[in-house]
Each structure stands twice: as C-alpha cells, then as structure tokens.
Amino acid sequence: MIREPHAPSSLLLRRRLYGTLGLALLAGFYLLTGLIGHDPWRGDDIRYFGPIHSMLKGEGLLFPQIGGLPFLDYPPLYYWCAASLAFVTGGFLDAHDGARLASAVFTALTVYWVARAAERLYGRPTRTVAALLVLGSLGLVLHSHETQPLVALMAMVALVLAGIARVPERPLLGSLQAGLGCALAILAAGLPGLLFTAPLFALVIMISPECHNPRASGSLLAGLTLGTCLGGLWPLILHLESPALFALWRHEQWRQVVGDDFSFGDFTRFIELLSWFLWPLWPLAAWALWRERRRLIQLRWLLPLLATLITLLLLGISTDYSPPAMLPLLPALALLAAGGIPTLRRGAANAFDWFSAMNFGAFAILVWIAWTAQVFAWPPGLARHIARIAPAFTLVDALPKTLMGAGICLLWFALAWGLPRTSGRGAANWAMGMTMLVCLAVTLLMPWFDHSRSYRPMAQALSKALAPYDGECVASNKLPFSIRSMLDYYVGLRPDNDAMQCRLLLRYADRKNEETSEIAGWRSVWDFHRGGGKQYEALYLYIRQDRD
Numbered sequence: 001m002i003r004e005p006h007a008p009s010s011l012l013l014r015r016r017l018y019g020t021l022g023l024a025l026l027a028g029f030y031l032l033t034g035l036i037g038h039d040p041w042r043g044d045d046i047r048y049f050g051p052i053h054s055m056l057k058g059e060g061l062l063f064p065q066i067g068g069l070p071f072l073d074y075p076p077l078y079y080w081c082a083a084s085l086a087f088v089t090g091g092f093l094d095a096h097d098g099a100r101l102a103s104a105v106f107t108a109l110t111v112y113w114v115a116r117a118a119e120r121l122y123g124r125p126t127r128t129v130a131a132l133l134v135l136g137s138l139g140l141v142l143h144s145h146e147t148q149p150l151v152a153l154m155a156m157v158a159l160v161l162a163g164i165a166r167v168p169e170r171p172l173l174g175s176l177q178a179g180l181g182c183a184l185a186i187l188a189a190g191l192p193g194l195l196f197t198a199p200l201f202a203l204v205i206m207i208s209p210e211c212h213n214p215r216a217s218g219s220l221l222a223g224l225t226l227g228t229c230l231g232g233l234w235p236l237i238l239h240l241e242s243p244a245l246f247a248l249w250r251h252e253q254w255r256q257v258v259g260d261d262f263s264f265g266d267f268t269r270f271i272e273l274l275s276w277f278l279w280p281l282w283p284l285a286a287w288a289l290w291r292e293r294r295r296l297i298q299l300r301w302l303l304p305l306l307a308t309l310i311t312l313l314l315l316g317i318s319t320d321y322s323p324p325a326m327l328p329l330l331p332a333l334a335l336l337a338a339g340g341i342p343t344l345r346r347g348a349a350n351a352f353d354w355f356s357a358m359n360f361g362a363f364a365i366l367v368w369i370a371w372t373a374q375v376f377a378w379p380p381g382l383a384r385h386i387a388r389i390a391p392a393f394t395l396v397d398a399l400p401k402t403l404m405g406a407g408i409c410l411l412w413f414a415l416a417w418g419l420p421r422t423s424g425r426g427a428a429n430w431a432m433g434m435t436m437l438v439c440l441a442v443t444l445l446m447p448w449f450d451h452s453r454s455y456r457p458m459a460q461a462l463s464k465a466l467a468p469y470d471g472e473c474v475a476s477n478k479l480p481f482s483i484r485s486m487l488d489y490y491v492g493l494r495p496d497n498d499a500m501q502c503r504l505l506l507r508y509a510d511r512k513n514e515e516t517s518e519i520a521g522w523r524s525v526w527d528f529h530r531g532g533g534k535q536y537e538a539l540y541l542y543i544r545q546d547r548d
Helices: 007-017 020-032 050-056 077-088 095-122 125-136 150-165 171-189 191-207 214-231 233-241 243-258 264-277 281-291 299-318 323-343 346-375 380-389 398-417 425-453 456-469 481-491
Strands: 474-476 504-510 522-530 537-544
Touching: 020 095, 020 125, 020 425, 050 077, 050 095, 050 481, 077 095, 077 150, 077 171, 095 125, 095 150, 095 299, 095 323, 125 323, 125 425, 150 171, 150 191, 150 299, 150 323, 171 191, 171 214, 171 233, 191 214, 191 243, 191 299, 214 233, 233 243, 243 299, 264 299, 264 323, 281 299, 281 323, 299 323, 323 425, 346 380, 346 398, 346 425, 398 425, 456 481, 456 522, 456 537
Parallel strands: 474 504
Antiparallel strands: 504 537, 522 537
C-alpha cells in the first residue's frame, strides 16, 4: 500500500512556525527570558522597585514612595500594575520578579498595538513586520527586562497611534481608544505623557484630509476631551488629598519638560544615542519617508511622522538624554519602518537580511568569548576586566550551560535558514537574532551579571553589622533612591535624614562621590565595597564618638 506524501502537513507546520504561532512564541521567549530569577540590579531596576515594595506594604498607594519618602519621577500607573502582579504571583515568585512582569505586559501591549496600527495604516501584510521591528529594536531589549515605568508610557503612545489610525473607518471608536491612551499616558508619565499624545489629535484634524470631515474631527475632539478629563482625575485627587505633595509633583513635572541648559555637547550625545537606540528603525523609516515624500499628508504617513517629530522636540527641550527616555519614540518609528519594508528594493532587502544574520552571529561570538573569559580565563585582558568588576565570582554548572547555549545557537541558525523569502525576511531575521542573543546571554552570563549587579551581599553584610545596634536610629546623608530602595527591601531600614538625632550614620560613595572612611566626631564601624571601575560602590557605617 502506497502512502500519500506528507507535504501538506509539513507545509501547514511551516506556516504555523513562521506565522502567528511562531510570532507569539518568539515574543514569549523574548519577553520572559531573563525577566525573573535574579535579584533587583543596580540602577533603574532597584530604584523603581522601591515604590512597588511600598505599595505591597500598603504605603504610597496614591503617590509613589521609597522608604517613606515621596518619589516624584513618575505617576503610579506602572507601579499599580507591577504591585498587582507581584501580589498575584506572590505564592511562587519573589516580589521583585513578580513586579518585573509589568514590563513584559506593557511591552507586549506595545507590540500588539503597533501591529494593529500598522494593519490599519498600511494593510495586513505589515502587521507582523511591525511587531518584529519593535522586538528587534536595540534600545528596547534591556528596558523591557527591567523594572522601568517608561515602558508604560511607550505602550500608551502605541495605543493612541492605534486609535487614531482607526478613525477613518470607525471615527468614534478609534477616537475613544486614542482618548483612553492619552488618559493613561498622563497616569504613566504626567505632563510629558500629555504632551507626547494630546497634540496629535489637533494636528491630525488640521492637516490630514481623512480626518478633516465633521464626523472624524468631532470624534477626535471628543476623544481628546475624554482623555484630558480622565487623565486629570489623578492630579485632582492628589491636590485634594495633599496640596503640598501636589505642589512638589507639579514643580518636578515642569522641570522634566523644560530641562536644564542646552549645550552642543548634549546635542551630539543625543544624536549618538538615537543612532544606536533606534537601530534598525530609523534607516527604514527614512527610506519610507523619502519614497513617499509626495504623499506625506496622508494619514498613514502623517500620523507616525507627527508623533516622531513631537517626541523628538520634547526630548530635545527636556535635555533628558538617557536611554529609557527614548522609549516613547519606538512605536512611531516602528510604524514608519514597517510602512517602508514592502517598498524596499530587492538588493536592499537582501542586504538587510544578510546584515541581520551576520550582525547577530558576530554578537553571539562576543558572548561566547565573554564565556570563555569566565571559564578558561581567555582572553587574559577580558578575564582580568571581568574579575575586577565582579571579584570573588565563582562559576558553577559550566557544562550544562555550554550545551544549552550551543543548542540555542543551532536552533537560531536552523530557523533563520528556513525563513521564507519575503520582503519581511530581514525584519524577522533581526527579531529572531535579538531573541537568540537575549537567550544566549541569559544562559551563559546571567550568574555573572547577577553577582556583579545585585545588592543582596551588601544588604546581608549591613544587617549583620547593625545586629548589635538593634532598633537604634540610623541617619543618612543624601542616599540615592536606589540605595534607599535596597535598604527598605532587604534590610527593612529607613534612615533618618537628621544626623543629629541618631547615634549611627550611614554614608554612600561611588566614583562620582568619593568618600573617605574618616569623619570628624564619628568612628567607622563597618564598610562594604562592591564592583570596580564605573561599577564601584561603597557603604560606610559610623557611630558617634560622644555616644560610643
């Protein structure tokens, strides 16, 4: 008996693997790998966990706090979501791991809404391409895997774009969706969130022919009104509950928008940051705008272009040129890039495809070299650098990690080789390469990163040093919020700002704030040093000599 060939089933499997199912699996691996299973790290990860920890203890539910002090950076949208996830997953995840899931949720929402906006603006073939371009952007990878409130603003910008893109077909529904995004953007970032989103409504009404009719323009005005009214509820409640705290927050909001004095060096740094953070989106977006330069008034190009220009203008004025501040740019740039992918010439599309494969192949080799520096102390210079940054680091389970890393590389190579020859192949290759790199780095380098960036050893040593002085007041001198967050979470310590009231004094030092171990009138009883080079940090504990 002759069996029928199995080509149809294999073809179906291939379509699923490189279709919606494959995209969902890719996004899942990208978002969840490295998200949990490690301590809060130095920088934003521990800093922005502080308000979440306070909320889990029933404090700062209306206005974020760290260790009992007001924390003015961002309103509570991200913290509310993160605290809820930490509470729900508390039975099987540590609080910091559960809280970090909020970044995955908001990043997934960004991918979804950018894909929906691309489908409404450019047609269904660009939906998957837009999602892949968001996942593949260089600037997103770190911040989507840490505790970072600005991913919530990024998601709300994407929601506004998806809503306005829907206005020509469903004016009222699209406008209400965009208005909800505007309201949540205010709750995510305050006044900057309003300025990133609200001007889009008015500019689209004035410029776009598709939204110039009474039905569309009236719906957009209704959406804008809804967004600003809903977004103003939280500041209004804060003003009624605590006028002094509202005044502090309002002053901080204005400072964030206006920023500091501008210099040419800042502009150069801004351009350098944009060039790598938005790679590979900006070359594709520039190509799309050049090709469609005579049709930029159409909503499909006008909407993401206006969003990009508004965001660039506000970022330039604010002079906040940190990488997380660039996150609100990603949705609009991804839309422009997705619109340009189908129009790429064959040579350019092939070059993008090959560059994606070769680029991430080179990055994978660099990760393996860092691995050999840990295991075999080769190359010697890199091994010495790793040892200086993370002294006393001991690697365990080297063989299983080696096998797993090799399997990740082989799987990536097989999937990249089998990608269908379409215009979106380069975007798919880029997103798969980024996912492979995340998985490989987590597999091989996560223990070293956790050892070098975790505050747990410092906190444990401080707890032992404070044991003989149990219950005594501890003062501090301008501790960074990240250190306050660490002390509150690990040690349960909330230092007093008035050194005259306490017998103990805790001081912090890094490379920007060199600290000596001697202070007049105080005797050093404990110190702890961690990291090296730019990662150097130290804590000093003193006791007042006249009360010794």
